[in-house]
Amino acid sequence: MSSAESRQPVAEGFWGDTGKTGLGSWIFSTDHKRIGLLYLYSVTGFFLVGVILGLLIRIELMAPGKTIVDAQTYNALFTVHGVVMIFLFIIPGIPASFGNLVMPIQIGARDVAFPRLNLFSWWLYAIGALVVLTSLFTGGGAPDTGWTFYVPFSARTGTNVSLAVFGVFILGFSSILTGVNFVTTIHRLRADGMNWGRLPLFTWSLYATAWVQILATPIIAITLVLVIAERVLGAGLFDPGRGGDPIMFQHLFWIYSHPAVYIMILPAMGVISDIIPVFSRKPIFGYKMIAASSIGIAAAGSLVWGHHMYTSGMSDTAIMVFSFLTFIVAIPSAIKVFNWVSTLYKGSISLEAPMLFALSFVLLFSIGGLSGLILGAAATDIHVHDTHFVVGHFHYVMFGGTGFAFFAAAHYWLPKFFGRRYKEKPAIVGWAFMFVGFNVLYWTMQVLGMHGMPRRYYDYLPEFAPLNFVATVGSWILATGLVIVLVNLVKGLKSGEPVGENPWGGATLEWQIATPPPTENFEGDPVVTHGPYDFKGVVKP
Amino acid sequence: MSQESAEHAEHIVSYKTLVGVWVALLVLTVITVAITRAELGALKVWSALAVASVKSALVIAVFMHMKYEARLFRIILLVALVTLATFIGFTFFDVLYR
Numbered sequence A: 001m002s003s004a005e006s007r008q009p010v011a012e013g014f015w016g017d018t019g020k021t022g023l024g025s026w027i028f029s030t031d032h033k034r035i036g037l038l039y040l041y042s043v044t045g046f047f048l049v050g051v052i053l054g055l056l057i058r059i060e061l062m063a064p065g066k067t068i069v070d071a072q073t074y075n076a077l078f079t080v081h082g083v084v085m086i087f088l089f090i091i092p093g094i095p096a097s098f099g100n101l102v103m104p105i106q107i108g109a110r111d112v113a114f115p116r117l118n119l120f121s122w123w124l125y126a127i128g129a130l131v132v133l134t135s136l137f138t139g140g141g142a143p144d145t146g147w148t149f150y151v152p153f154s155a156r157t158g159t160n161v162s163l164a165v166f167g168v169f170i171l172g173f174s175s176i177l178t179g180v181n182f183v184t185t186i187h188r189l190r191a192d193g194m195n196w197g198r199l200p201l202f203t204w205s206l207y208a209t210a211w212v213q214i215l216a217t218p219i220i221a222i223t224l225v226l227v228i229a230e231r232v233l234g235a236g237l238f239d240p241g242r243g244g245d246p247i248m249f250q251h252l253f254w255i256y257s258h259p260a261v262y263i264m265i266l267p268a269m270g271v272i273s274d275i276i277p278v279f280s281r282k283p284i285f286g287y288k289m290i291a292a293s294s295i296g297i298a299a300a301g302s303l304v305w306g307h308h309m310y311t312s313g314m315s316d317t318a319i320m321v322f323s324f325l326t327f328i329v330a331i332p333s334a335i336k337v338f339n340w341v342s343t344l345y346k347g348s349i350s351l352e353a354p355m356l357f358a359l360s361f362v363l364l365f366s367i368g369g370l371s372g373l374i375l376g377a378a379a380t381d382i383h384v385h386d387t388h389f390v391v392g393h394f395h396y397v398m399f400g401g402t403g404f405a406f407f408a409a410a411h412y413w414l415p416k417f418f419g420r421r422y423k424e425k426p427a428i429v430g431w432a433f434m435f436v437g438f439n440v441l442y443w444t445m446q447v448l449g450m451h452g453m454p455r456r457y458y459d460y461l462p463e464f465a466p467l468n469f470v471a472t473v474g475s476w477i478l479a480t481g482l483v484i485v486l487v488n489l490v491k492g493l494k495s496g497e498p499v500g501e502n503p504w505g506g507a508t509l510e511w512q513i514a515t516p517p518p519t520e521n522f523e524g525d526p527v528v529t530h531g532p533y534d535f536k537g538v539v540k541p
Numbered sequence B: 001m002s003q004e005s006a007e008h009a010e011h012i013v014s015y016k017t018l019v020g021v022w023v024a025l026l027v028l029t030v031i032t033v034a035i036t037r038a039e040l041g042a043l044k045v046w047s048a049l050a051v052a053s054v055k056s057a058l059v060i061a062v063f064m065h066m067k068y069e070a071r072l073f074r075i076i077l078l079v080a081l082v083t084l085a086t087f088i089g090f091t092f093f094d095v096l097y098r
């Protein structure tokens, strides 16, 4: 096929069937697929910004002493890296992009329940992001508090904390609205025959996530307003000198921010639960338990926020209660891992790009989860609190977990929406670089933490130098992999081989409709007659 | 379908009920004020909270129509309230024992 020929649109689908193609048809569209793509482009953009900041942090840490930036700039670097990665990439990440793209189709709906609210939540996201970005370059300069905005420092520092926090406040509302929309959609818009026992597990995980978004996010919103009140009005809420309580800030912050890590990981687990059966040609093992464990994780995970605060001066009773509860969350998480592994058992496994990312998710998430138990046990946490061990741990779960799942989802679902696919070989090479680089980078950081290297320090003792150098080299390997994967994806989706309706042989509804899907998704009203992982009669091309 | 009928039927609350709830709220407010003046020790906060809960329950049930909504909506509201109560309750593991 000549390249001019392969550039011909496969079939237009939602890209053109409304006749509207200008910018306005995107940023004012109420089509869940267009909004999903708007989110996808935005979160990927911020992911890249975050990655560049992460690489700069690593370059600074490559050798002891000043390498490229001074201490104050370093503080701003890791703060902005954290804020961008958490609030602009990973929290909206999978639910708002792939959730919007895929979930309504998976349940047989034509759109989400409140399409205009959906568009509004993207706008809130865009405005929130703009406010956060403005805060970096105005006032007293980029915030330097760490992404956690802990008082008393955040109440006193001269940097532009108020505006940044206000931006995050707006982003919170975007997240709440997505949650409201998804809960309503999943309750009300399921097609005939799509009962709760036939809901794809990705949709189940979005359902659990949406509840956390609705219930926990208002608390961070209020807390951040309190920080502004503290800074602007001198309210004294967190100032012991005036009857306030600084530890109360940490409670309020983590009452949201711990459940928020489940906003990050649950949808990722949903992606993995959808991908593994398709590439093992086997129904998922333990469907009900996986669905129930999503709800279990959401519920139990909301009660463990105190494990971030063992060294804060919180009461010993609270330390014991939160430590105990933390171990409980390991149970539903392990249920998922065991069920994925059981699904693989005796499956007819094909190691294509989505599957490789999914399998590495299982391994990396398990490593992150197990190091989480070291941190969850109060006695051991006291030793590694605020060291690079923690930084290694949360990158394993957030990046190795959710980040890799994001790429799994991209390789799995995007060909469906673009009508074209990436090349397999570069995808695998890129994945291999990412996987190796990732482990060199973060495993080393965990070891450094065990040896006592603190986090959020721009300088360190000479004995940490060799391992820090290794970690920085790891970050370059990782970045190389990322570039290969992204270039291959973008090129493939723009002008790669056309794909048919069901390139992977999936049994969920999104694979039964045209590629790319038409604006209305389904021609008639779909009637669902079998479960999401019932591959009988589904042919893999 | 029962859900649909609950959605479409506009329930009209009679003036009698509305005035009744209003009077009840006023009485409860008087009680709240009285509690602040009584010597109740540690019970003071708990009784004030109890009265406040009854008041908000009345407002939610009648003024906000929750009493007449479909069961699903009532469950959803309950989940939200229980979650909030749990969040507040669990911070007391710290605050009470510090």
Ligand code: HEM
Residues within 6 Å of the ligand: A050, A051, A054, A055, A057, A058, A078, A079, A081, A082, A083, A085, A086, A089, A090, A145, A146, A147, A148, A391, A395, A398, A399, A403, A454, A455, A456, A457, A458, A475, A478, A479
């Ligand atoms: C190439 C990719 C990345 C590199 C090289 C990198 C590197 C780092 C390093 C070295 C730190 C520790 C700074 C310090 O404590 O002194 C850090 C912190 C952090 N990273 Fe990353 N990271 C990357 C990707 C990610 C991703 C994908 C996420 C989340 C999805 C993430 C979230 C965070 C957060 C939340 C912090 C804590 C910031 C704080 O202490 O306030 N990072 N990163």
